[in-house]
Amino acid sequence: MKHFGSFRTSLAALTAGTLAVSMSTAVAEPGSWTGEPVRIVVTFPPGGTSDLVARLLAKYLDSEFGQKAVVDNRPGAAGTVAADYVAQQDPDGTTLMIANNAPFTIAPTQFESLPYDPMAGFTHIAFIGSSSPGLFVKPDSGITTVAEFIAAAKETPVTYGSSGVGSISHILGEAVDGELGIETIHVPYQGSAPAIQDFRAGVLDTFYDMVAQNSDMIEDREAVAIAIAAPERFPGVPEVPTFAEQGYDIVIENWVGLTGPAGIDPAMAETIRETTEAVLALPEVVASMADLGINTKPMSGEDYTTFVETQIGVWEPLIIAAGIQGK
Amino acid sequence: MDILTAFGSGLATAFHPSNLLYCFVGVFLGTFIGVLPGIGSMAAIAMILPLSFYLEPGTAIIMIAGVYYGAEYGGSIASILMNIPGTPSSSITCIDGYPMARSGRAGVALFVSSIASFGGGIIGMVVMALLSPGLANLALSFGPAEYFSVILLGLIAASAVSNGGALKGIAMVFAGLMLATVGVDLTTGDLRFTMGVPELRDGVNLVIVAMGLFGVGELIASIRANSSGQGRQTIDYSQFYPTRAEWRASLGPILRGGGIGSFFGALPGTGQTVASAVAYAVEKKVSPNRANFGKGAVEGVAVPESANNSATQTAFIPTLTLGVPGSASMAMVIGALMIHGITPGPRLLVEHGDLFWGLVASFLIGNVMLLILNIPLIGLWVRLLQIPYRYMYPTIIVLICIGVYSLNNNVFDIWLTLFFGIAGYLMRLFRFEPAPLLIGFVLGPMMEEQLRRALLLSRGDPMVFIERPISGTLIAVTAGILVYGLWTTFRARRRSRSASISMSE
Amino acid sequence: MPVDEPGPVDQDVTHRPHAWWGAVGGAVLVALSIYFMAGGLGLGLGTPFRPGTGAFPFFAGLILMGLSIGIIVQDLGSDGLAERPDWISFLAIGASLAVFALTADRFGLLPAVFLTTLVASSPDRSLHLPGKAVLGAILAGASWVLFIKALGLPFDAFRGI
Numbered sequence: 001m002k003h004f005g006s007f008r009t010s011l012a013a014l015t016a017g018t019l020a021v022s023m024s025t026a027v028a029e030p031g032s033w034t035g036e037p038v039r040i041v042v043t044f045p046p047g048g049t050s051d052l053v054a055r056l057l058a059k060y061l062d063s064e065f066g067q068k069a070v071v072d073n074r075p076g077a078a079g080t081v082a083a084d085y086v087a088q089q090d091p092d093g094t095t096l097m098i099a100n101n102a103p104f105t106i107a108p109t110q111f112e113s114l115p116y117d118p119m120a121g122f123t124h125i126a127f128i129g130s131s132s133p134g135l136f137v138k139p140d141s142g143i144t145t146v147a148e149f150i151a152a153a154k155e156t157p158v159t160y161g162s163s164g165v166g167s168i169s170h171i172l173g174e175a176v177d178g179e180l181g182i183e184t185i186h187v188p189y190q191g192s193a194p195a196i197q198d199f200r201a202g203v204l205d206t207f208y209d210m211v212a213q214n215s216d217m218i219e220d221r222e223a224v225a226i227a228i229a230a231p232e233r234f235p236g237v238p239e240v241p242t243f244a245e246q247g248y249d250i251v252i253e254n255w256v257g258l259t260g261p262a263g264i265d266p267a268m269a270e271t272i273r274e275t276t277e278a279v280l281a282l283p284e285v286v287a288s289m290a291d292l293g294i295n296t297k298p299m300s301g302e303d304y305t306t307f308v309e310t311q312i313g314v315w316e317p318l319i320i321a322a323g324i325q326g327k
Numbered sequence: 328m329d330i331l332t333a334f335g336s337g338l339a340t341a342f343h344p345s346n347l348l349y350c351f352v353g354v355f356l357g358t359f360i361g362v363l364p365g366i367g368s369m370a371a372i373a374m375i376l377p378l379s380f381y382l383e384p385g386t387a388i389i390m391i392a393g394v395y396y397g398a399e400y401g402g403s404i405a406s407i408l409m410n411i412p413g414t415p416s417s418s419i420t421c422i423d424g425y426p427m428a429r430s431g432r433a434g435v436a437l438f439v440s441s442i443a444s445f446g447g448g449i450i451g452m453v454v455m456a457l458l459s460p461g462l463a464n465l466a467l468s469f470g471p472a473e474y475f476s477v478i479l480l481g482l483i484a485a486s487a488v489s490n491g492g493a494l495k496g497i498a499m500v501f502a503g504l505m506l507a508t509v510g511v512d513l514t515t516g517d518l519r520f521t522m523g524v525p526e527l528r529d530g531v532n533l534v535i536v537a538m539g540l541f542g543v544g545e546l547i548a549s550i551r552a553n554s555s556g557q558g559r560q561t562i563d564y565s566q567f568y569p570t571r572a573e574w575r576a577s578l579g580p581i582l583r584g585g586g587i588g589s590f591f592g593a594l595p596g597t598g599q600t601v602a603s604a605v606a607y608a609v610e611k612k613v614s615p616n617r618a619n620f621g622k623g624a625v626e627g628v629a630v631p632e633s634a635n636n637s638a639t640q641t642a643f644i645p646t647l648t649l650g651v652p653g654s655a656s657m658a659m660v661i662g663a664l665m666i667h668g669i670t671p672g673p674r675l676l677v678e679h680g681d682l683f684w685g686l687v688a689s690f691l692i693g694n695v696m697l698l699i700l701n702i703p704l705i706g707l708w709v710r711l712l713q714i715p716y717r718y719m720y721p722t723i724i725v726l727i728c729i730g731v732y733s734l735n736n737n738v739f740d741i742w743l744t745l746f747f748g749i750a751g752y753l754m755r756l757f758r759f760e761p762a763p764l765l766i767g768f769v770l771g772p773m774m775e776e777q778l779r780r781a782l783l784l785s786r787g788d789p790m791v792f793i794e795r796p797i798s799g800t801l802i803a804v805t806a807g808i809l810v811y812g813l814w815t816t817f818r819a820r821r822r823s824r825s826a827s828i829s830m831s832e
Numbered sequence: 833m834p835v836d837e838p839g840p841v842d843q844d845v846t847h848r849p850h851a852w853w854g855a856v857g858g859a860v861l862v863a864l865s866i867y868f869m870a871g872g873l874g875l876g877l878g879t880p881f882r883p884g885t886g887a888f889p890f891f892a893g894l895i896l897m898g899l900s901i902g903i904i905v906q907d908l909g910s911d912g913l914a915e916r917p918d919w920i921s922f923l924a925i926g927a928s929l930a931v932f933a934l935t936a937d938r939f940g941l942l943p944a945v946f947l948t949t950l951v952a953s954s955p956d957r958s959l960h961l962p963g964k965a966v967l968g969a970i971l972a973g974a975s976w977v978l979f980i981k982a983l984g985l986p987f988d989a990f991r992g993i
Contacts, residue, residue: 039986046373047658052666059377072986073373074736077525081737115525159784165516187783188514190776193658197595197651203470203784216670288380291668324516366983374984494906498861498899505868505892512875517885520871543925550921550955717959718967721952724925725945725971728932732941733985741933745926752922756913757857775888787881 028270030065030278034093037068041086041097043079046071049292050098053128053256056288060279067275078166079103080114087116091123091263093272099124099259101168105311109319110166112326119309123264126273127304128280129289129296130255132230133172134211134240135160136199136223146180146227146246153182161187161195161207166324169195169208171315172229172252174322176208179248199223210254212236212293235295252318253311256294257304266301273301334456337684341692346386346685353390354693357397358700361404364411364542364723365534365730368398372659384667385682389689391663395656396448396639396690399599400697403440403632404708407433409723411542415533416599416635418765419607421541423620423627430623434567434709439625440632441701442569443581447633448694450585451592451640456687459676462593462641463648469594471781472791476801477594478774481605482767483805496763503767504774506531513772514779526739533600535740536768538727539747540754540761546720547752553716567709569625577629580610584633592638595645595653596773602638603631604766640690647671647683854907861900868893920955928952940991941980942972 038061040054051073058069074082079102089095104118116122137143143152152158162170165188177184184206189195192209199207200222211230215237217223225240229252233242243250258276260269279285280296289296299307319325340346353375360371371394379387402414407424420440427436454462469477482500509520510530521527569577584606591602610630611620620627643660645651650672652658661671669679676683731740751761785791793799868889878884928951936944949968953959959967979985 045655046369046376047652047655047662051373052662055377056380056666059380070984070986071373072736075529076735076737077528080525081735085736157786164513165511185783185786187780188516189780190513191658193651194596197466197645197649198470200649201467201470216672216674220674222673287668288666291665291670360983370983370985494899494902498896498903501892501896501899502861502864505865505889505896508868508889508892512885515885517875519875519885519889520868543929547918547921547925548915550925551918715958717953717956721928721949721964721967722971724928724952725948725975728929728936728948729941729945729975729979729987732932732936732987733979736986738933738937741929741936745929745933748929749922749926753860754857756915756917757854757907758914759857771888771892779883782881782883787879789881 028267028274030275031271032065032067033268033271033275034067036092036094037070038093039072039095040069041082041095042071042073043075043082043098043100043102044073045075046073049131049294050100050256052292053289053294054098056285057258057276057279060282060285061275064279064282065275078107078110080107080111080116083107083118083122084115086259087121087261089261091261091265093260093264093268096125096258096260096272098128099257099308101254101311101315104259104308105315106166106168106171106319108312109316110324110326118312119305121262123260123262123269124257124305124308125260125264125269125301126258126276127297127299127307128256128258128276129294130253131210131212131293131295132228132234133169133208133252133254134225134228134230135176135206135208136214136217136225137206138199138202139221139224141205141224144224144226145241146243146248149226150180150182153180153184157183157185158205159185159187161189161192161199161204163192163195163209164188164190166322168252168254170324171318171322172208172250175229175250175252175318176243176248178321179243179250210293211240212295215293236290236293251314255307255311257308269301330456333680333684334688336681337686337688338691340385340681340685341389341688345383346389346689347692349382349386349390350393350689350693351696353393354397354400354697355393355700357394357399358401358697359397360394361398361401361413363401363730364405364409364413364726365538366733367402367414367534367656368395369654369656369659370733371398372656376659376663379663380666384664384669384679385685387663387667388660388682388686389693391660392643392686392689393693395642395660396636396693397697399632399636399639400441400444400701402635403444403628404437407436407440407628408708408712409542410545411723411727412537414599414635415537415769416603416638417631418537418541418600419603419631419635419762420628422607422762423622423624425545426621426623427625427628428712432623433712434705435569435573435625436623436628437705437708438567438569438702439573439577439628441698441705443577443584443629443632444636444701445694445698446581447585447588447636447638448640448690448697450582450633451589451637452687452690452694454589454593454637455641455644455690459644459648459683462644463673465593466595466645466649466651468797470795471777471784472795472798473801474594474596474777475774475781476792476798476805478597478601478770478777480801480805480808481597481601481608482770482774483808495759499759499761499763500767503764503769504771506536506764507768507771508775513776514783524739526735526737530772531743531768532734532740533765533769534734535731535743536747537761537765538731539744540751540764542723542727542751543744543748544751544755544761546723547748548755550716550720553720567705573625576616577625580614580626580630581633583610583613584630585637588634588637589641591634592641592653593644595642595649595651598642598653599635599638600765600769603635604762604769606630606634643686647675647686648673853913854910855904858900858902858904858907861903862897865893865897865900869897924952924955927954938992940989941987942976942989945972945975 042051042054044050054071061067061069083103086097143149160173195207198204211228227243228240229250402417403420405411405413406417406420407428410421410425412418424436587606588602591597614626642653646657731744872886872890875886876884877887928948931951932944932948946968949971953964
């Protein structure tokens, strides 16, 4: 693939000079929003989905819009180290972060105290997209529906692998137990890969993980995804039914968004959002996001802020049910 | 498909000019990054990851792989010259490499380290070419019980790494195990010994422990020795290249290290540090020169370097054929492929055989490049030792600080390094060695995690460790080693007691 | 008894501070193991076949305590420390790390490197203060070129100035 010329660098000066005008209209053109390189903070070490999204974004912000950006991984304490750091930075558009469930919707309920306020401490700028986890069983178990799974689990205790205590897959596992009225044995791993390894080795009966990222396993009949915890069937894996379709109210969204410290000028935030959306609309990026199993969706800044706030409420009972409060 | 034909077509892919170029970029960057203490292959791969988006997936993976194994070549350089592990896995190389440098044989140590890295790399490549499907199955036949048993075996073997008293060595292994429990308990999510510090939730980073105990501790001790002129690094140019005897002595360790390294590389999660530690421990048991281990034995440099390089090559087997990354660096390899729409897994060998074989062939080319790159540099590195220590040691401190700071961009890590530096110096004064502690620290969490997982899955039945054939065999071997060790210790003690009686203590 | 102790680095080790000095290392380990055992008990040991959160640190601590007592017995009769302690260098290096930790976030990488160099080289008398300042400046410049420019690590060269 070839480099694209950066043809809109002059917009940096433009947006900087026309703050007052665009404030009232809240319509912005995609382009560079600061002359400084932007630091995109990632809550995980390099290599994960958040990190890859950040690196894709950084690359195309520069090549398409001349906005230099560096990825800054600040992993630690379930993403709260990174969120705390971002909350303390100047709201000048030079520090942003890839927001996700860990520090924004799980930590507020999980931890007794947080050094930051997930809503007032940040400017939630742009929603990027989400993926949804699901339940995988062995093909030779013959189970294809949630109802059959319940029957099997009531007969003999079933083990499930998750990517760790307090991870999205663990919270989903406990939510499923509650909703289905069954009891399963939770076996935590460090990330989903080792859990899938043990599933393949026949050690685990089931596991929970993002469905779209495991489409190969589904196609190869190495695992059967009996239900996905998405609001509707997921792009890339349309054959996997939702929990809701089968009569169980279980929806979990593993989302990513772009967020900065509180007090970013609304006009600048709008430019950042427009630019991010323009990057996400590039064909190469669309393809890469699909490969990562992320369903992108444009959303206004206000909608994204409301979304984060609602999500805190959505996750609270799940986290309490999973029994990971104060851990 | 015939392996030779496949490898031949892989060679053709690897010799493509753009692949050659990016292979060189990768190994060059890797070896350079490896020299810098604390900044490992992960930082370098993260750095070039965006560049890889522009490349063909095969080329991208060749470049990233080059960074990964190139870093292992570079890692030993800081270990040998300054006693600071450039990468965690080269901590073991400090044990004999640094004493060699102090006795004026830095050139020989670096030479042997390069040759052993090359040998290990080639062994790893051959193993990957011949046994990839089989080794993928190895990882699948390793459940929690097997992991526990093999780690137990490694730990028992590693207790032998210490040069000082056996008692202190084993005590340090247990201190390492204990230290490793700091942070979130992986099985229950409870916090252990974090003292309310959020940064300690994720435990203590291996790089910090290694830099503090080896690097800072050594640095404090060497300032006075160097300023008073006693410890001046003399370079004996007549001992620049290994002698014929040293060549011969290195061959066995390279082969054994390569074999052990290939095994641990193919087991996701264990990796190069475990590989080099276990290989060193084994070599210390079997080498005819074992009495000189820890005092500057060439075998002690050859074996960990061969092991960690072969492990870097075979680490690609589970990463590519199962989609199971053994380390954060390998997770980035998977990420780089996913960006290109290639999902590593059992299908990769079939659907992207050209990519796989191109990569395997590039290992050969990359290792040759690294050898050609590193051998002429030895003279330069050795000359670095002639820089007066008053300039050197502040430079080393700055490198340690920046290296540690780059881990999480958090100054808390510097405070922790300070803590471990103090501990390292005191340990030195009281004759405790850091190497066994480090090994306990690496193996401890894995052992606990797999033990508890195995018991969770067996519903509390401990027989799983014996009933499963692989696990049972490993337990039996471990028990054998223990019994043999106790017996020889008992005999040695009886002999020394009778000797000390005659010498009247 | 270990006979193959690593050779002392310092040559003037022949002095013996006190016979009990040798036991301090073992005693520190005993204290450490008690801390981990107590913590382990507090976290819960679980059952033999379902080890709890505290089981591993407790038993590692227990074994370490046994070994440490053995070490104390063994070291009591030994010849003290491995080498004469160099507390000046110890303090200088410790302080230099502390200076880096205190200044890196506040003032940026380059001032931190400069100050760290000054503090670290303070015990060295063969170099004048201006010489140390030049060394600090060179290291700061080299860090900027190498880590920020060439490697692109996300550090700020200067901050808050």
